[in-house]
């Protein structure tokens with residue numbers, strides 16, 4: 673049996689369309705155009721591409737985009753001063769500081785400076801706390817994307833499913849585990865110290881791999897019919913000096929066993945920006961109509 677391929681590109685297009693409709697409705701009703709500020713420090717080539725795509729898709733969704741590109745040697749104090757200016761700017765409803773930051777900057781201190789109402793990455797302690805408590809707030813983008821993709825494969829009710837999350841990062845592993853728990857899944861979090869990872873994988877109806885290790889999850893680790901959500905984006909060298917993108921799952925093997933699987937590229941990645949646009953509209957709506 674060959675798995676259904678979950679088309680993240682097409683699903684992301686639909687989600688971006690919904691964000692564009694909500695942005696247009698907000699502007700028509702209030703005159704306020706949602707605005708997203710993206711801050712990039714340094715010239716990491718992958719980050720430059722992501723930031724460029726964020727700006728392009730923000731404008732395409734009818735929102736305002738503000739790009740701030742800072743030199744790699746920008747001080748932490750200057751970066752925080754920019755974040756504070758963006759917090760106070762009424763045209764900016766969402767602020768995103770592209771990760772990773774250069775090593776001399778403490779990303780925790782920078783994230784802490786972001787107004788939680790504008791924290792469209794959902795990374796501030798206030799929003800992370802709300803997620804733990806199940807009290808709404810802005811939710812990290814990639815984890816939201818993972819849930820949307822899982823529901824495309826399984827339908828809207830994930831209750832009772834065995835879910836395994838490999839990886840415990842603040843950006844993906846921890847929040848996706850909380851979101852799966854909120855969907856009434858039975859959630860296990862695996863990481864580098866987990867014993868018998870393959871055995872845990874074989875019990876999972878939903879497997880989320882977010883570990884950053886190319887093709888680590890093998891086909892024979894997967895429960896037949898499981899939904900596999902591959903968050904990994906690993907660039908590996910090929911013959912002739914070329915590179916190829918692969919996920920954390922050995923795709924060709926896994927698709928023979930899984931019921932549904934996300935490809936890399938074209939799976940989770942496009943959902944990250946689509947959910948960012950949704951969060952930007954959500955943040956703008958809340959700032960324009962507080963308490964609504």
Ligand SMILES: Nc1nc2c(c(=O)[nH]1)N[C@@H](CN(C=O)c1ccc(C(=O)N[C@@H](CCC(=O)O)C(=O)O)cc1)CN2
Pocket residue numbers: 718722768769770771772793813814843905917936937938939940941942943944945
């Ligand atoms: N502040 C943040 N920094 C980072 C985040 C984030 O959510 N917030 N996530 C990643 C990077 N990222 C967005 O910022 C991102 C990664 C990948 C994609 C994507 O569409 N990937 C494509 C493949 C792209 C390629 O060829 O390299 C895909 O998977 O199809 C979008 C956004 C880390 N930093």
Ligand SMILES: [Mg+2]
Pocket residue numbers: 773774775776777778779
């Ligand atoms: Mg650092």
